[in-house]
Structure formats: structure tokens, C-alpha cells
Amino acid sequence: MSVSVVIARQFDRATVIAFACVIVLLLIGAMVEPAFLSPKYLIQQLHTASFLGVVASGVMLVILLGHIDLSIPWTICVGGMMATGATGFLGPEWGITLAVPFGVLCGALIGLVNGLGVAYLRAPAMIFTLGMNAVAQGLMVYHTGGFAPQDRATEFMRELAVGHLIPGIPNPLLIWIILGAAIIFMLNRSVLGRRIYAVGNQERSVFLSGVDTRKVILACFVFSGACAAMTGVLLAGWANRSYQAMGDPYLLPTIAAIVLGGTNVLGGRGKYVGTIAGVILITILQSMLSVVQPQRYFAQLGVDIPADTFRQVVFGVVIIGMLLIYGRQQLVR
Amino acid sequence: MNVGAEPADLVSRQKHFAWVRRLSAAQRGILIAMLIFTAMFIVYGWKQAAGLTPNMINTAANKGALLALVAMAQTLPVITRGLDLSVGATFVLSNCLASTIVVGGPVATTFGIFGVLLVGLACGAINGVIIVYGRLQPLIATLATSAVYFGVALAIRPQPGGSVNFELADFMTRSSFAIPHSVLLLLAVVVFIWIPYRRSVLGRATFAIGSSEQAAYMSGIPINRAKLLAYALSGLLSAIGGILLTALTYSGAAKMSIANEYTLNSIGAVVIGGTSLFGGVGSAVGSIFGAFVMRTVGDLLIVFDINPVLQPLFVGVVLLVAVSLGSLRVLRIKNRLDIYR
Numbered sequence: 001m002s003v004s005v006v007i008a009r010q011f012d013r014a015t016v017i018a019f020a021c022v023i024v025l026l027l028i029g030a031m032v033e034p035a036f037l038s039p040k041y042l043i044q045q046l047h048t049a050s051f052l053g054v055v056a057s058g059v060m061l062v063i064l065l066g067h068i069d070l071s072i073p074w075t076i077c078v079g080g081m082m083a084t085g086a087t088g089f090l091g092p093e094w095g096i097t098l099a100v101p102f103g104v105l106c107g108a109l110i111g112l113v114n115g116l117g118v119a120y121l122r123a124p125a126m127i128f129t130l131g132m133n134a135v136a137q138g139l140m141v142y143h144t145g146g147f148a149p150q151d152r153a154t155e156f157m158r159e160l161a162v163g164h165l166i167p168g169i170p171n172p173l174l175i176w177i178i179l180g181a182a183i184i185f186m187l188n189r190s191v192l193g194r195r196i197y198a199v200g201n202q203e204r205s206v207f208l209s210g211v212d213t214r215k216v217i218l219a220c221f222v223f224s225g226a227c228a229a230m231t232g233v234l235l236a237g238w239a240n241r242s243y244q245a246m247g248d249p250y251l252l253p254t255i256a257a258i259v260l261g262g263t264n265v266l267g268g269r270g271k272y273v274g275t276i277a278g279v280i281l282i283t284i285l286q287s288m289l290s291v292v293q294p295q296r297y298f299a300q301l302g303v304d305i306p307a308d309t310f311r312q313v314v315f316g317v318v319i320i321g322m323l324l325i326y327g328r329q330q331l332v333r
Numbered sequence: 334m335n336v337g338a339e340p341a342d343l344v345s346r347q348k349h350f351a352w353v354r355r356l357s358a359a360q361r362g363i364l365i366a367m368l369i370f371t372a373m374f375i376v377y378g379w380k381q382a383a384g385l386t387p388n389m390i391n392t393a394a395n396k397g398a399l400l401a402l403v404a405m406a407q408t409l410p411v412i413t414r415g416l417d418l419s420v421g422a423t424f425v426l427s428n429c430l431a432s433t434i435v436v437g438g439p440v441a442t443t444f445g446i447f448g449v450l451l452v453g454l455a456c457g458a459i460n461g462v463i464i465v466y467g468r469l470q471p472l473i474a475t476l477a478t479s480a481v482y483f484g485v486a487l488a489i490r491p492q493p494g495g496s497v498n499f500e501l502a503d504f505m506t507r508s509s510f511a512i513p514h515s516v517l518l519l520l521a522v523v524v525f526i527w528i529p530y531r532r533s534v535l536g537r538a539t540f541a542i543g544s545s546e547q548a549a550y551m552s553g554i555p556i557n558r559a560k561l562l563a564y565a566l567s568g569l570l571s572a573i574g575g576i577l578l579t580a581l582t583y584s585g586a587a588k589m590s591i592a593n594e595y596t597l598n599s600i601g602a603v604v605i606g607g608t609s610l611f612g613g614v615g616s617a618v619g620s621i622f623g624a625f626v627m628r629t630v631g632d633l634l635i636v637f638d639i640n641p642v643l644q645p646l647f648v649g650v651v652l653l654v655a656v657s658l659g660s661l662r663v664l665r666i667k668n669r670l671d672i673y674r
Contacts, residue, residue: 121657122660122672123659124656127610127652128653128656130597130600130652131653131656132649132653133649134648134652135649137646137649138642138643138646138647138648138649138650141642141645142640142643213673248589256477259473265470265472306491309485312487313480313481315480316478317481319473319477320469320477320478323467323469323473323474323477324463324469328468328469329468329469
């Protein structure tokens with residue numbers, strides 16, 4: 001099998017459509033504002049996209065299994081708040097050194113509970129993770145309500161979010177590239193990857209083939225929690241502090257990016273390249289809305305509509321519209 | 334396990350609980366939710382220093398009725414083996430709309446109420462059309478529409494505010510002869526919406542669809558119309574909840590946190606009320622008691638002097654425990670293969 005075939009296989013119809021939409025959006029943007037095609041703007045967009053990309057990486061694996069992780073908003077928050085507040089748990093010295101691993105570990109723990117519930121108790125993932133989201137929220141509200149925790153990002157977290165280890169490539173983008181490369185390899189070339197696709201297609205058959213499918217599910221949920229927490233760490237470094245509900249704007253874009261990238265919501269089908277396309281598409285869309293500012297045109301007409309309205313409505317409509325094009329289910333009969 | 338000792342024990346238990354066995358799974362769910370609620374409410378009234386005054390019961394009923402309406406709305410899609418994550422957003426949208434158009438004289442108010450109910454019905458119908466004819470996953474479709482509905486709510490009411498017809502609001506939230514009007518509203522919804530729906534062809538069809546969509550199709554059941562009606566009615570019930578919220582607060586507010594809270598709690602209430610998340614079994618009446626259980630959890634935290642910031646934590650834990658209890662069937666399954674889909 002030649003290399004070009006391998007690469008071509010990564011691009012299914014949805015991925016091509018998503019990438020085409022990105023290019024069309026950029027061209028439309030460039031007609032209004034030529035700066036849209038400048039390398040600086042594009043790198044800046046990729047920088048913003050990488051926050052979404054990291055959390056989407058984990059959730060995508062869960063969706064490939066045919067489950068879903070709705071606990072990401074507060075898992076992101078847990079990651080950020082535990083990393084900045086690590087000094088309160090580990091002491092002033094270790095708390096700064098181990099801030100990032102501690103935050104990610106806390107996220108992984110939430111993923112572990114999710115995984116145990118879904119894989120071993122066989123609870124429906126969407127309900128169980130929704131409940132876990134509330135539990136994480138409760139814990140974080142209690143954490144900030146009980147005593148005033150440290151919410152400043154450490155120097156290292158700041159560097160991780162805004163620095164450039166390689167000139168020209170922001171660190172979050174580098175993290176996303178490494179993570180993405182590892183996931184592409186894992187999904188296509190490793191036993192675990194094949195098992196993930198197989199479980200998403202027909203868990204029963206995989207069980208009969210002698211695989212403990214519960215461990216596969218558990219691993220994916222833990223990974224999803226860790227990725228969400230990593231995004232939280234990066235966001236905390238980016239904003240230089242952590243705050244409650246910092247993950248709330250990420251649930252819909254994350255799931256949107258994954259399903260726009262052609263991953264089947266019922267599991268078993270989807271390419272990571274598609275998720276990359278979806279993440280970039282969502283990020284550019286968000287950027288366009290903040291540049292074009294449709295609320296201004298309405299304000300001229302005398303109608304005062306908040307900017308958030310357009311973001312919500314456009315998001316919802318785009319997700320449904322794109323899914324109607326290529327995400328429809330087969331008629332089961 | 335000592336297998337030999339079991340039969341005698343089992344026979345006596347069967348005699349005692351024979352009447353429980355005759356109940357359907359949904360009726361048993363209602364019974365359990367009712368018992369949990371009664372127990373919790375007795376503890377609540379007993380721990381309360383002032384005792385159970387009619388005023389207190391009225392307040393508790395109003396809060397519970399809000400969630401009960403949204404939980405009933407959630408029940409219908411869940412019975413079809415779907416899910417509606419947009420009930421909270423429809424609820425908030427109706428609240429914002431009601432705080433704008435349910436004002437003025439009796440005629441304007443009546444038109445306003447019909448307007449809000451129609452918009453709620455339309456929201457639900459849009460969900461239904463997307464899910465049935467667009468063939469999208471209910472979870473993703475309603476997540477996306479909830480963003481749209483919330484965006485519209487935000488456009489109607491960028492800042493919290495507005496007003497509502499005072500007489501109507503007062504009438505909806507006070508009690509007569511110690512019976513809160515909100516409870517009567519719930520009763521009216523059950524008698525005039527739920528029971529006719531449950532007994533209609535399309536209503537029964539949703540139970541068949543939830544049990545097995547393929548078998549329902551092969552039996553010539555109108556799948557599409559039944560699903561569409563379930564989602565549309567869900568929107569209507571959320572809108573009734575939105576109007577009640579407006580009557581309680583005299584204003585409208587487009588807050589994402591309210592929408593999320595009600596969506597989450599509605600799922601918890603549905604589960605506690607004995608409706609199966611795997612579809613085919615359930616009752617909106619159970620969800621009412623489930624909703625009152627969820628609300629009483631919050632009230633119990635207050636009388637037991639537990640830090641109120643812990644409330645989301647408790648709600649989450651209650652939901653996890655309720656879902657996990659439903660998963661206990663895993664322990665009873667003899668053939669491990671049946672665990673897997």
C-alpha cells in the first residue's frame with residue numbers, strides 16, 4: 001500500500017467538505033478584510049483552535065466507541081482550577097512544580113469514574129456523564145466557596161499557553177500536533193485503535209473475540225477526562241487565572257467539531273483528520289462572527305440583539321445543516 | 334449463594350407482594366417515587382422549626398411544579414428511546430417570551446399565553462422534524478437546537494426584566510383551601526394532556542417505538558407521526574413550565590445556567606420517576622414525583638443546615654445513584670453476552 005493511498009484514506013467525504021468550508025470561509029473573509037489570509041492571522045487562529053483541538057481529541061475517541069462525554073465543561077474547569085490551586089493540596093513547592101500533572105490527573109479521575117459507570121455498570125453514557133458534570137461542578141463550587149483558593153496560573157502554565165518552544169509555532173499548537181499525531185498512529189496502527197473502532201461497530205462481537213471491551217471503554221473515558229483537563233490547564237495559562245464555568249462555552253463546539261468532521265455519533269466510523277478539519281472550521285466560524293459583528297447591522301436597524309445570540313444561532317444552524325448533508329442515519333428497517 | 338434455601342423464602346415473598354407484581358413496571362416506578370417523596374417530605378416537615386404551614390407547602394409546590402412540567406416534557410422523548418436536551422432552553426425561551434407578551438388586559442394576556450404555547454409547540458415540532466425526517470441523533474439535534482432557542486431567548490431579553498399580568502401570576506401561584514394552584518395545574522396537565530395522549534393511538538405507539546422500533550415498524554405503527562407528536566408535546570409542556578416560571582418571578586431572564594439546570598434535573602426526575610432511559614417504559618406521573626424528590630433534596634439540605642453551595646454536588650450524586658441503581662440488572666444477568674449490545 002503506497003503512502004498516498006494511506007493518506008487519501010484519511011480524507012472521507014465529510015473531511016473534504018469541512019476543509020472546503022474552511023477555505024470558502026477564509027476566501028469570503030479575505031474579500032472583506034485581506035488580513036484574513038496573512039500567516040499571522042492563520043497562526044493565531046490555529047493557536048485558538050488548539051484549545052478546542054485538545055479537548056476534542058479525547059471526546060472523539062469516546063464518540064468512536066458509540067458513547068458520549070457530556071462532562072467536559074466542568075472537567076475543563078477542574079483541570080484549570082486544580083492546576084492553579086495545586087499549591088493548596090501539594091504544598092507551596094510541589095504545588096508549583098506538579099501543577100500541570102496534578103490538574104490533568106484530576107481530570108483523568110473524573111474520566112475514570114465516567115468509565116467505570118459506563119463500562120462496568122453499563123449506565124447510559126449521556127446521563128452518567130451529565131451527572132458527573134454536575135458532581136464536578138459541585139466540587140468546584142465547594143472548592144471556591146469553602147476557602148479562597150489560589151487561582152493564578154503558574155509561570156510554567158503561562159509559558160505552556162502563550163510561549164513558543166519552536167519559533168513561529170505556539171506551544172498549544174505544538175501540543176495539539178503531537179497529540180494528534182499520536183492519536184492518528186494509535187487509531188490506525190495499534191491494537192487499541194482497531195479495538196476502539198470495533199467496539200463502536202459491534203461490542204458484542206469484540207467481546208466474543210476475547211477482548212475485554214470494558215477496559216477499552218475505560219481507557220477512552222480516562223483519556224477524554226485527561227484531555228479536557230489539559231485544555232483547562234492551557235486555558236488557565238492563557239487567561240492567567242482559572243475561574244468557575246470556564247469550560248461552559250466548550251461543550252457544543254467540541255461535539256460540533258467532531259460530528260462536522262464526519263465521526264459517526266453512533267460510533268465505529270470517523271477519522272481524526274476530520275476532527276482537525278471540524279475544529280478549524282468551528283474556530284474560523286467563531287472568529288468570523290466576532291470580526292463581522294452582525295449585531296451592528298441590526299443595531300443600525302434599531303434592533304438591539306446581543307452578539308451571543310448570533311453565535312448560538314449560527315452554531316446550532318450550522319451543526320444541523322452540515323449534519324443534514326452528511327450525518328443522516330440509515331433507515332433501520 | 335445457597336440455592337436450596339431459596340424457594341420457601343421466595344414463595345412467602347410472592348404471597349406478600351403479589352399485588353406489587355401485578356403492577357406494570359411504570360406503575361411500580363410511580364409508586365417508588367411517591368414513597369421516596371412522601372418519606373422525604375415528612376422528614377422535611379418534621380425538621381422544619383415552624384412546621385408545615387400552608388404557605389410553605391405552597392412555595393414548595395410552586396418550585397416542584399416548575400421542574401415537574403419540564404420533567405414531564407422530558408419523559409415523552411425518553412419513552413421513544415430518545416432524549417431532549419433542549420427542554421431547558423425551550424423553558425427559558427418561553428419564560429423570556431412570556432415576560433414580553435403575557436401582559437396587558439385579559440384579552441391581550443390570553444393571546445399572549447396562546448402565543449407562548451404555540452412557540453413552545455413549534456420548538457418541539459422543529460426538534461421532531463429534524464429527528465424524524467432529518468434522521469439525526471436526538472442527542473446532537475436537540476443540543477444544537479437548544480443553542481438556537483437559547484440564542485432567540487437572549488435576543489428577546491438581552492437583560493433580565495420584563496413583566497407579566499399580575500392577576501394571572503398571582504392566580505397561578507397562590508393556593509385555595511390549602512391546595513396550591515400549581516398542583517392543580519399539574520393535575521390539569523395530567524388529566525387533559527397526559528392521559529388522553531397515553532390512551533391515543535399515537536401515544537401508545539411511542540411505547541412500542543421505545544421497546545423496539547423495528548418491531549413497531551413491522552406492525553404498521555405510525556412511527557414518524559408518533560415521534561413527531563412526542564417531541565412537539567414536549568415543547569408544549571416546557572412552555573407551560575416557562576409561563577409558570579414567569580408567574581413566579583414576574584420577569585424573564587435568559588440565563589444558560591437556568592436552562593442547563595432544568596435540563597439536568599429533568600433527566601434526574603425522569604429516572605427517579607421510573608421511566609426507563611432505554612425507552613418503552615415510563616409515565617409522566619412518575620416524573621412529577623421524581624421532580625418533587627429532586628426539589629426536596631435541595632430543601633432537605635437547607636433544613637439539615639448543609640452548606641447550600643453543595644447543592645449541585647448532591648443533585649449530581651442523586652442522578653448518578655439513580656442511574657447506577659438502574660444498572661443493577663447487570664448483576665442479575667446470567668449470560669454475560671447479554672450485557673453487551
